[in-house]
Structures are given as structure tokens and as C-alpha cells.
Amino acid sequence: MNEHERLDRARYRRIIRFAARHLAVLWWFEVALPRLGLAALGARGRSARLTRLARRFHALAADLGGLMIKVGQFLSSRLDVLPPEITKELEGLQDEVPPVPFDQVRALAEAELGMPLERAYAWIEEEPIAAASLGQAHRARLLERDAAETGIADAVVKVQRPGIDRIVAVDLAALRRVGGWLRRVRLVADRVDAPALVEEFAATSLEEIDYLHEAASAERFAADFARDDRVLAPEVVWERTTRRVLTLADVAAIKITDLEALRAAGIDPSEVAHAFAAVMFDQVFVHGTFHADPHPGNLFVTPSETGDERPWRLTFIDFGMMGDVPPSTRSGLRSLLVAAAARDGSGLVAAIQEVGALLPTADTTELERAMTQAFARFGGMGFAELREVDPREFRQFASEFGDLMRSMPFQLPEDFLLVIRAMSLTSGVCSALDPQFNLWDAVEPYAGRLLRDERSGIARAAVDEVVATASVLARLPRRLDSALTRLEQGRLQVQSPALERRVARLERASGRVVSAVLFAGLLVAGAVLRGTDPVLGGWLLAASALPLAHAVLAGLLGPRGR
Secondary structure (H helix, E strand, O other): OOHHHHHHHHHHHHHHHHHHHHHHHHHHHHHHHHHOOOHHHHHOOHHHHHHHHHHHHHHHHHHHOOHHHHHHHHHHOOOOOOOHHHHHHHOOOOOOOOOOOHHHHHHHHHHHHOOOHHHHOOEEOOOOOEEOOOEEEEEEEOOHHHHHHHOOOEEEEEEEOOOHHHHHHHHHHHHHHHHHHHHOOHHHHOOOOHHHHHHHHHHHHHHHOOHHHHHHHHHHHHHHOOOOOOEEOOOEOHHHOOOOEEEEEOOOOEEOOOHHHHHHOOOOHHHHHHHHHHHHHHHHHHHOEEEOOOOHHHEEEEEOOOOOOOOEEEEEOOOOOEEEOOHHHHHHHHHHHHHHHOOOHHHHHHHHHHOOOEOOOOOOHHHHHHHHHHHHHHOOOOHHHHHOOOHHHHHHHHHHHHHHHHHOOEOOOHHHHHHHHHHHHHHHHHHHHOOOOOHHHHHHHHHHHHHHHHHHHHHHHHHHHHHHHHHHHHHHHHHHHHHHHHHHOOOOOOOOHHHHHHHHHHHHHHHHHHHHHHHHHHHHHHHHHHOOOHHHHHHHHHHOHHHHHHHHHHHHHOOOOO
16 A cells, blocks of 8 residues: 555545544434433533534644535535534635645646646746645746737646545545435435535536636636626636646736725726626526636726726636526526515515425425515615614524524525525625625616516416416316226226325334333343343343334434425
8 A cells, every 4th residue: 555545545534433423423412312302401512512513623624625625615605404503613614725835736737738837838936826725826927929829928827736636536435425324314314415415515526626627617707708898707828728737817906805906096896896796697697607606816806908998897717616507497596586576475485495495395384474574674685784783683583483494404406505605705795895785786677677577478378378278178088087997997096105104104103112112121121130130130131222222223224204
């Protein structure tokens, strides 16, 4: 076994041991104790346990680096499936790691490009301008002949961290194993499809370490806005780009949240906020492809040259995380936006179900009431107005509906999660630019257009409904005749999957009751006989562990059904 293999195995075992230890704690407090009638004991100190778990994972991720930092950031965004104690603790996990020594960067880049760096670039700075868990970036300048051909002189070269492919493979293998464990824990499985979450995360992570994918995303983004004078994106230098090395035009300008620099350049931050929000909505609702990581480090405001009709433009960089809005999700988002603009609580819940964020079997009556009250009290407020609301009102709302929201079977699809992430970052950037910014104002033009589209589609929907109804009526006599024939011949069958699942659950429950009674009998008999016959009493006490294990684990390991 070489050194790399030894380190990979040690890394894998460390992740697995961490997960196994904390899953055992979770099982004991959240499954075993409630089954023994000690739910109150299990609930005691739950918040502190979850906070400790998150802090320990934070420390593990910071120490291991690699994909574990991305895991922490991914988990911090999963407000739909994780308790606030975990998401709050992990939201501060930053993807900032010590840079790789330049000689290792040089070796990897030269192997990828097939030439010495001196032949690939006129010069490249050894000190990186940014270093993250998956790669780091260096400023460079193209050779004169390359600059003449491409029209690009100054460039940024992104190089993967050496060995990151191997580390990502190890981390994903460990995560897939943990996801398989979680699938067997009903407490978790009823709330979240853990293996599916792991695969969502894996797909995003593998795209991030494929710089050819990022380069193609950058070009697609630039093509979407080719005729839009509000937006700029860096050009790709394909001659100096591979799966592990990415060379882009250096487009650094004023950081979007540098208010002092913006004002010094004669740029109104409030105008930037409104333009940025409009551009992000265009990406989601018009183009269907959007930048999923629009934090301030990936956004610049570029002043235009003298005489240009538009005085400044928004410049996007880092296209490793992009989102696509498939037709099904776009339809749900349209319904969601219309319902939000209309302050329609029941419509909002229906739209949440349409995008697949809420299981169809969920009881939504109370959720609709919560949404209606939230709109009635807080709907339409910007961040500045929300800051002026009495904190006691938020606490009262959270007290009334917090448990309801946490108990609902939410799980956002990956494409919808990226939309929420992008819109959340957009709102934060806009509020930093203009404290009075109200995202609802930016939504209104799109909501109004969607409402008009909805009305224009009513006639078409009515015609479709008439055609569908006529088709059903035409087939009805034949289907009735077939059903009556089967009834006369005694071949008519009625299936009720929900009833079958309930019967199966009752059978399992009765089996656990029998096991619990048997456990109690063996335990008492063993305790009584142990004084007069230690051997038989000891055997009975030991045997009582078998029905106890069945009573506790039968529901956990048995088939699930709702």
C-alpha cells in the first residue's frame, strides 16, 4: 500500500467513524428511548446535542478540507430538512484554505497543458489571488501572439488542487455509505431521501471540479446576455484550458458591495441593486439557466469607457455552480411567484407541492393557515421594514407555527434548492447595496406578466378540458360493460395500497407488542429465579435481550409505508 492509499483509507475511516458515532447517539435518544416510553428523556437536551454535533462536524470539515467543507456549506443551506441548530452552526463554514505551494501548482498545470508555464504564459504570479478547497486562482498574462489572436492580454488561471480527484472520490464513497445507513433509519427516512441528497451533492461537486464544464457554462452565460448591455462575462481562453486548468480573461473591477468605490466612480448603489435583481430574475424566468452562486466575491461593477451609452455594467465570474430550470420546475415557480404576489397562502402551498417540495400525502390545512397569516402580517415587507417589526411578533409566529414547519415532510429538489440559494444571495447583495431595497418591488413586473399569461391561458385550458371530458365520455360505455362482465364472472378485484400498508403496519405493531410482553416476562422471571437458580435466572435475563431487540428494531428495519 503506497502513501496515497494509506491516507485515503485513513480519511475514509475517519468520516465513517464520525458518522457512525453520531448516528448511534441519534438512534439512542430519538428512537430507542421513545420506544421504551422515555421520549421525554430523549427530548431533554436535544438542542444542545444537535449544536455539539454541528460544531464537531465544523471542526472535522475544517481539518479535512476537500469536499467536507462543501458538505458543510451544502448542509447549511438545507433549511428544509435540517434543524436550525445545525444549519446555523454550519453557515459560517468558509471555503478558505491555505494555498498549495506553487511548485505543485506548476507541476499539475504543466502536465495538463503539455508545456512549461513559460511557454504557456508571458508570466504567472506565484501568489494566488484566491485559494479554496477544490482549487486556486493566479493572475497571468498571455504571450503576445496569443493575446493578438484572442484579444485578451490579462488573464486569471484557475488550477485544481493536486489530488483533489482522489479526495473527492473518497469523500463521496463515505457519504454514499452514510446515506445508505440513513435510509434505514425511519426517523430520517420519513423526512428526507438521504441517498438522493448525496447524489444531488455528488453531481454538483463533480461539475465543480470539471473546468471544461465551467468553461462551457461561462460561454453559455455570455451567449444568453450577448445582446444585453447590462451584463458582462469573462471570455474563455480555450487554448489554455483543460479539465484541471481554466484560463479566463481578467475582468476584475469594483466589487459589487464596495459602496465607497461605487460612489467614487459616480455609480448609485441603489441603481445597481435594482439592475442586479432584474438580471437574476431574467436568468431564472427567461433564460432558464442561472448563476447559482452570486455572492459578492463573484460580482463586479465595471465602469464603461467614456462615451458609452451605459455608464456601468454588471460582471459575473466563477461559473462552477450553475442551475437549470426544467419545464416542470419553471411551471411550479410561475405558480409560486403568482401566489406570492397575490398573497395567496393556499395557492402558495399548492405551488410548493407542484415543484415537489412537499409530499402529496402531507396534511396542508395547517400549513395553509400559517402561510396566510404570514402574508397577512409580513407579506410585502422589505428587509428595512422587517427590521422594525417587534421581535416579539416573530417569536410569537415561530412559537405558533415553528413545530408545524419542522414536522412537515419538506425536501426541496436540487434545481429548486439552487433557485432559492440564488435568490437568497441576490436579496442579501441588494440589501447591502440599498438597505431600503424591497425584493417584492423587483418581483412585481414578473408576477404581473405571469398573471397576464395565466389569464390568456384560461381559454386554452377550457378547450382542453372539454376535449378530455368528451374523450372520457366516449370510452365510458365500453369500460362499464367490461367491468360488469368481470363482476358477473367473479373476476372483479379492488386494490387499496393505502389499506394494505396500514394492515402491514398493524401486523408489525402487534409483533412488537408480543415481543415487548415476552421481554417483560423473561426479565421478571429471570430476576425472580436468579436468587434461587443463578444459572437459569441468568439465561432468562440474557434471553430477554432478543425480544427487546425485536421490539426496538422491528419498526426501524421493517419496510416503510405512509
